[in-house]
Amino acid sequence: MGKQYYTIGMAGHIDHGKTTLTKALTSVDTDRLKEEKERNISIEPGFAPFYHEEDMEISVVDVPGHERFIRQMIAGVAGIDLVVLVVAADEGVMPQTKEHLDILSLLGITHGIVVLTKISKVDEELRDMALEEVMDELKGTVFERAPVLLADSLSGEGVEELKQKIITTLKGLVSRSVRGDFRLPIDQVFTVKGQGTVVRGTVFEGTLDTGEEMIIFPQGILTKAKQIQAHRRKESHAFAGQRAAINLSGVDYKELKRGNVLVTSPHFTVTNTIDVCLEILHAVKHPIKQRMPVMVYSGTSEVMGKLVFFDRNKVESETEPILCQIRLDESIVAKRGDRFILRRPSPMETIGGGWIIQPNGGRYKFGQETITFLQSERHGSPQERVLRLLEQYKCVDEDFILREASLTHRELHDMLQGDDQWIVLSQSKVSHLKIVKECVELIEQILRGFHEEFPLLKGVNSGELKQSLKEYTGDLVDYAIEQKHWKRNSGFLCLDGFIPHLPPQWEKRCSQLIVLLEADGTQVKDIDEYFQQVGIPQKWQSDFYHFFIQEKKIVPLDDKKAYSYQVFMKAVGDLNENTGETFDIAEAKEILGLSRKYMIPFLEKLDKDGLTLRIQGLRKWIRTSAKG
The missing domain is CATH 2.40.30.10 (Translation factors)
Structure with missing residues (x-):
């Protein structure tokens, strides 16, 4: 195990001796400002080194005790691992002692040591009374079992005992994680x-x-x-x-x-809307109402916001946490699990606090549906939160997961490595086998429906398929296709075993059309005349025409005329066998006996298919035979 780093906080009412005790413990006067020296009070948090050895380093934050400097107090204790709650023996528990206790509890700080200071100023009886008062005040709080020590900063009595107690307590705690993003x-x-x-x-x-x-x-x-x-x-x-x-x-x-x-990472969420689990303090003096303005303290930030409830319009005597939202006037940096404090701006009082469920809060409707959703977010594991994202977005990149599901890099890595149900595609896209199965079923449904509606066509164009399934992303569709034995052919996709075919009721007429086309050889009429001749309605003509091309029944010369495939191939073969490496139009007309009306489209078709290359007035064979 490497070196452990901790920060402790000195909290308590003004003039109860926090700064003097800090100096006794560290030999550092943390009141550094001129105004602090002149007024003999702490205005800003002060910092000092407390302990520095090979295996452990401890720093001290001395926070202001005056009620006017609560914002500085909250900023100071935001990152501490243990609190030393200071109570003067000659005054006992005071208003800021209680408020500091509330704030520390709401911030999730559970490890503490209580110190009764200035013990040389009081006799033993008064000291015992102060000690009893402190013990009563701690009942029902997270510090109920915290050790209570006596100390006098000026004489040094109890200071060394306190120092050793702090060190031994911290040695029993797990230090903050160095594995996440800084x-x-x-x-x-x-x-x-x-x-x-x-x-x-x-x-x-x-x-x-x-x-x-x-x-x-x-x-x-x-x-x-x-x-x-x-x-x-x-x-x-x-x-x-x-x-x-x-x-x-x-x-x-x-x-x-x-x-x-x-x-050090861009994946931290910058937000102005946070979904929260809010705990209201019992000692709140004034009503808490829907959309009331609040001061929000998170980390070291202080911003104004608006409190939004989804199941009530005001708070009565609430003892259970409230799932709600805070809409901030300014953006803050937040992640799931971060603690916050709420204070009323006027009249000033701490009203509660809690933890952030979702730093990227959305716009929700008032009612039970939203509360149910927030409850699922509150209790959801990393896997459950990511699956909820995938239900909506199907396939997302890792950056999106880190931001929207409030995961750390380590949580995401452990999740993806710990379960083979997760699918990682190219460019760090993530999905799940459950989503892949949904996509496979949908593709199967689309292909089956397409084959029934368009039996003439060899399949669905892959690009069009991806467009119709764009919510799944192209990468995910490709992955889903690879899981099934579907046939891919020249950019088209079809079900395994599917063969393009004519609708049974039209097979006979289509066969008649091909026979008529072959009978006319190279002297064909316009293709629509053949369709009319065999009685195929116009609405089917385009589909049948493309099917004939696809199945190599006909070869189009231009928009109007086509040869039967057999006639076209014979004409190409005749021309190829009776010409040299190059030939001109006159030679072609003599060999095939075609008029210019048919000759020009025929030769242009050879050029288009890459059989010949036109060079000035001549054509050169590129492929010596059209048979391939």
Whole structure:
């Protein structure tokens, strides 16, 4: 196992000692802004190295505790693996303690340590009361079983014990995956003289190498990692779970802001409509109504949006998750499973949060049908989600799957490799045997119907077949055709065993036509006169005519006249045997006894079929015999 990277967050009410405790643990004062120094409060998240050994690296995020800086708090804790919830012994649980607890729970952060600070300021009785209050507040939350430690940042009491507890707790956790595509939500943007634009953030997933190409979303700006640093140390790589500073190539820092996302893959979804599983907080004070404006926090982004319900117009006292949608005023980068927080803009309060079911939400109708669909999306496995896509699109490329089914490269790879029912066609097109079978059945149905309606024709034109099945794509149709023993002949497709034939009721008259045509030899009438003579209606004439050509019963000279196949071949043979390498019209007329009316179309037919080549007033034989 390689080196493990973690980031912990210090959360809690304002002035409960988070920054002082961070300094006691790391020797770093994370209040770096002038205003923070002057007002003695944290305004922006502060960052510090906590632990760095060969097998593990831990960073600390110290988030603001004031209610006015909740947005900065959410951005700071978005990528943490463990929280240290700080409660001052002389004040106990306060409003922001509770709100921070709610936000941490909604963000899916389940690992925590509670620290009772400033213990030197209170006597033992008050300390015990504060401790009891904290334990009561944690009941029913994900941190109910979290260890509660005592510490005093100024005297140092309990600080080392806390440090060791953090390290041992993290050693028991699974670190973030480095296997996926790299993603770093930006929480700080600045410029360094002589270096250019630098961004900082916690790496959510994947790995980045120095010099690697990246994309900044949602703008779509292309850049490169000129340099990577972790807590002022120059590094060759950045890993999931790590705090990292990336020096960007060719980007003006004024183009960027907190909430932008740095990625190495174009497959991340940039969206303004997300389908979500929403949990409403019990302590919400004001009604939550259909299409009400909300502030949405996802990763480090903060955007306005509109809450859209499909099974209600307002929220009463809801205890179960609500499947709904949020339509955003600005685009964000999101993927399935990402956590989010919702706050009411006025009056300000945190109303809930949850996780993103589908980052590419559609336009749905109000009603149970949409709820059923969202339930299937919520519980669907990667295979089920891709199959739902294929039911609609039949055959899609891998990029489309990554985006629309919210899969990672690893999930897609494992799915395709783990089941031979999946079909991978050229150009990374993906389908499934179930869809191929549907396509085979449909082709069979089309061919059978075509043969019944047009028994004269040898089959369906392959291009026309693909056009009628365009929802399956040409590659998939070709693959489906290969699975059956259908006959292909000169661009036409027919069922195995099918032979073009005349409708039984017309066989006798068609035979009469050929006999009449052969009897007239090279002095034929217009072809439609033969059809009229044997009593074949005009609506059938074109089909029968092409059938005669296809079956080598006749050879058309031009739009009006045709020879029987036998007569034409005999004339070509006679001319070929009685001329040299070249001949002219006069020679041909003498040999075949044809008038100019028939001679010119006949010779032009030889040219068209590649038997002869016209050179000025002569014709040269290209094929010495027409028999082949």
